Amino acid sequence: MALQRKLHNVVEVLLEAGALLNKAIQDVVSKYHGSEWNQVEVEVKWGVPQFVRSELSGKVDDLRTVVTMTGSVKNAQMISVEEYVTQTWKDNGLRVLDALIKMMQTGYAELDMSAGKTATFKTDGRGLLRIALKTSQEHTVDIMEQIAWLGSVFTYEMTKSKDCGPFLATGYYSLSSTSQYFRLSIVDYPLEGYLDEPCWTSILRSATLAIGFPVRKRQEGVGLEIPFPLLLRFADISVSMEYDGGTLLVGASTILFPSRILEDGVQWHVTDATSAQDAVEVINRSPDWIRTDDIGQLAEHRAYLGYCSHAQVLLGTRELIMSQHTVELQSLLPKSKSQIELAHEGTMSAGFSIRGIFNTTIGGKWIVPPRLNVPLEDNRDLEDLLMNAHRRPVLVYDRKEDRGWLVPELSLVFHMALTYLHQTNVRQRCQASVREALPYLNAALDGGLEAYNLVKDHWNLSLYEKIEDGQMKTLGMVIRDFMKDLQKLRTAENIRRQSKGFQLTLPVFGSRPLRGWDFSELTLKTENIFQREMKWEHGGPLWTMLGDSEDMLVILGSSFGNLIRPNLAKTKVASGWETIPKGAELLTATNWCIKQLGQNQVLPTVSEMLASKQHSGDLFWYSPATFHTDCNQYCNQSCLVIHEIARSGALTCTQTRNPRELQEKGAVVFGCASTYHKSLERRKSETQKQRAGMNRRPFQVHDHYVQS
Known part of the structure; x- marks a missing residue:
């Protein structure tokens, strides 16, 4: 078993490929019953009652709102029991949850499914659960999966050390020795030997992650998807501070900051701040972290805890x-x-x-x-x-x-x-x-x-x-x-x-x-x-x-190709800008490089230049607020993509506008709109000449087509 052998990369690959417990349950149930579908009996020794007694003071109804973690180390989700059940098994899952809570209160519960189908749950109060399912195969598999998930997220041992975690838990079903019922076994292992652990593991050392179960789909985020208030809670955040043009969130021994804006949320990174010097080094290794004074706006988006690059x-x-x-x-x-x-x-x-x-x-x-x-x-x-x-x-x-x-x-x-x-x-x-x-x-x-x-x-x-x-x-x-x-x-x-x-x-x-x-x-x-x-x-x-x-070093050469290009899967560009146009004297710079030049006062924005009262002749850059006067029919307003560099005290080509705040996504294109327009005219003229040359080309008879 890959999990038992600590083959964490193999586990991640299998889960990403869809190797979930639901399919395994379908296979084992179908193999046992074949085409004759009658009743399935399950026996479970699980830790949920012990968890309720020890962690919830016996208040079993509170189980609905307990936070859980499901997924994989790189693709995990933290939400409450009730939220996860609703997300995964919909209304039927909520009815099963209600029945299980009633069973833990009274020792017995019966759930009436549709068309005379039933599910009964009995417990002896010591954690032994017996289930009889007279339901459709689909409902049977779903209920068995839900029981396995609850057993995994609430696997509970008082002897577990917080220093060994987080723990990875999952379940599997096997036939009893008499082949009369299925037995659910829950296994868990400490997260050891995982290369390059995401940062969320550092603040959730005693957590249990249920693996082999589905989580909400995401497009980019890495690590743990977590509600923002819970992120603040587990990172022990109570202070915010301005730093390097942005805002850091500070706890007693942690620093939290947004490292990347995603299509469907915000990537966050948490680091230990026991040593202030070490914490600053971590921030410096994340040069494109999102600098903003409006953390509340970021908090409205899905939050992923675990840093990665783009x-x-x-x-x-x-x-x-x-x-x-x-x-x-x-x-x-x-x-x-x-x-x-x-x-x-x-x-x-x-x-x-x-x-x-x-x-x-x-x-x-x-x-x-x-x-x-x-x-x-x-x-x-x-x-x-x-x-x-x-x-x-x-x-x-x-x-x-x-x-x-x-x-x-x-x-x-x-x-x-x-x-x-x-x-x-x-x-x-x-x-x-x-x-x-x-x-x-x-x-x-x-x-x-x-x-x-x-x-x-x-x-x-x-x-x-x-x-x-x-x-x-x-x-x-x-x-x-x-x-x-x-x-x-x-x-x-x-x-x-x-x-x-x-x-x-x-x-x-x-x-x-x-x-x-x-x-x-x-x-x-x-x-x-x-x-x-x-x-x-x-x-x-x-x-x-x-x-x-x-x-600054300058490297000269020819035919380099595209050193930077737009990510067309994530951004729309004007026609002709799928790669940076050639022959137009354009400079394409990564946002990080521009930030470095700005910090060194080599190339500030127009607003920074005005605020610092630079000397005449010093450089600044701006985004054009209006079209260039010689904008032509071939441009189609694409020249607005080009930011311009100017000297303080000199006339600018267009009205200036301060550029948008630089994020880590994207690059800046510098140049002159007039030069760009001339390159478009030149390209159009060359195309017309080529077409005219092809039309004037005389008909040629090759020797090997001529017969005597």
């Missing part, structure tokens, strides 16, 4: 890796005059060699002992490095498709690592089993958080044996190599900006180039890599100035 960023996915496998990703842009260079091997332009300096033996004469191989990355541990990379935005520009992306650095690093490992010469170093074991990201809204979790889980995945020292190269080493490369480039860039006194303003004449690093050169570990730059004849889009903000 999907949108495609970096690091098998889909994107494979789509880039046959295209040329080089930017083919000219070198910048910045004189910043990254070398992996060989001689630098400055005239010195770095060949072999990172090996164990340096120059054939110096051996570095392990105790000296301490990284100098601010003395931070691995989790700090990964978390910072998850939070940090990177600007990626596609020269061929003329569009940009603002994505979490860790997502990009993981994608670079996979691209590197997919090179033929690198793949040949790895065994076939290793190649098959390479992990890929799921398309995720917070791609940085998705990458963070996946990288941690596969950090020690062995890839191949290194030639220089015979040690195994791990996936974590590959990722760390790329992180170190980017950190070195970032340090150099920041020094350059500091020395030049860069400000995010456009020059009076000409255009500011977008300086960055070639994706292919970095990923394929070209020996010497120089900074490159992109220039536009008309000056370029204003969002390119983000490339000169502190700590």
Whole structure:
């Protein structure tokens, strides 16, 4: 039995596939009676009477409103006995419940079903229940299922330790030794060995979860569906506080916050707050939690307790890796005059060699002992490095498709690592089993958080044996190599900006180039890599100035494909926006990246800019309140999707409107409506030319169709 063996993942899969107790009861009853349907007798030794005596002071009527938990660890529901009975077995279930309560009060109850059918219930007061069912097969199965559910949710042992729970309980029917009646057995096990327990288990250690029974359908929520007042009760919430633009709910030793808005409710996360530092770290690992001062509005929706992430960023996915496998990703842009260079091997332009300096033996004469191989990355541990990379935005520009992306650095690093490992010469170093074991990201809204979790889980995945020292190269080493490369480039860039006194303003004449690093050169570990730059004849889009903000790295390339795309299953988009349009100088940014830029005062909203009284020339962003003056017939008002970046003190393209509060779902598209309109006209003109060319194409007779 999977539950007994603590194969919790197997249990979850079976329950999700519909392996419920109702079907098992149907099978056992049908097998016993065949086509001759008469009467079913059941004997049950259950803990409900003991529960009533110990927990309800003998008030059996109160059983109706006792809260219960049903489902599975990832898909559980907490409601009262009466609510669950109504939800599952409707009116007949309520009549059975009434009869059982009467039986526990008097020792006997008879329920008159339709057409002369009856169900009788008798108990000896010690917990032994005998049932005689002269009903239809459907009603018999339902009653037996309801009895099993009550026995499971109220399995009761005074010896159970709260430290061992929650407990998982279920029931099964078997024939007695004389084959005269069915016997219900209730079994329960502590929730032990469950990988990545949802957070609800931390506040319900003594609860019993009845598994094998249906729960209310949901679309997205993970964990325990729980009425909001009960959520506050079990999390021991009595204080609320403003934090980072939102509201935290605080108990004596817990913090509760909304982590995600769902289609059919709100995902909540509870964490231990015994250590304030640890609690803050948990919140920081949930950067897209819902910041609102109206918790009451969230309380009106279905509440799911148990944190999970959402999907949108495609970096690091098998889909994107494979789509880039046959295209040329080089930017083919000219070198910048910045004189910043990254070398992996060989001689630098400055005239010195770095060949072999990172090996164990340096120059054939110096051996570095392990105790000296301490990284100098601010003395931070691995989790700090990964978390910072998850939070940090990177600007990626596609020269061929003329569009940009603002994505979490860790997502990009993981994608670079996979691209590197997919090179033929690198793949040949790895065994076939290793190649098959390479992990890929799921398309995720917070791609940085998705990458963070996946990288941690596969950090020690062995890839191949290194030639220089015979040690195994791990996936974590590959990722760390790329992180170190980017950190070195970032340090150099920041020094350059500091020395030049860069400000995010456009020059009076000409255009500011977008300086960055070639994706292919970095990923394929070209020996010497120089900074490159992109220039536009008309000056370029204003969002390119983000490339000169502190700590911002720019990655240049071609034919990347869609790094971010709308989730069409959950949102409606204008025609032509199923993927982000090409050739319109648009920048698509995850909401988390935009929040980071706002918090760093690099790119505030228009209202934040006005409130802070920024200096003239500083950037801000806004949502257009009106159509652009050159909106054309091809646009169909879709230009309102495009948010615009402007400089304080300068004229804006349209009337400004403060953007809606950023949630974790979705992304923001920046650009200029006028440029977008021109791209639509250009695309229409090219389509017409192609059609005209096809119409003028002369008829051709091929040799193999000509006969002598």
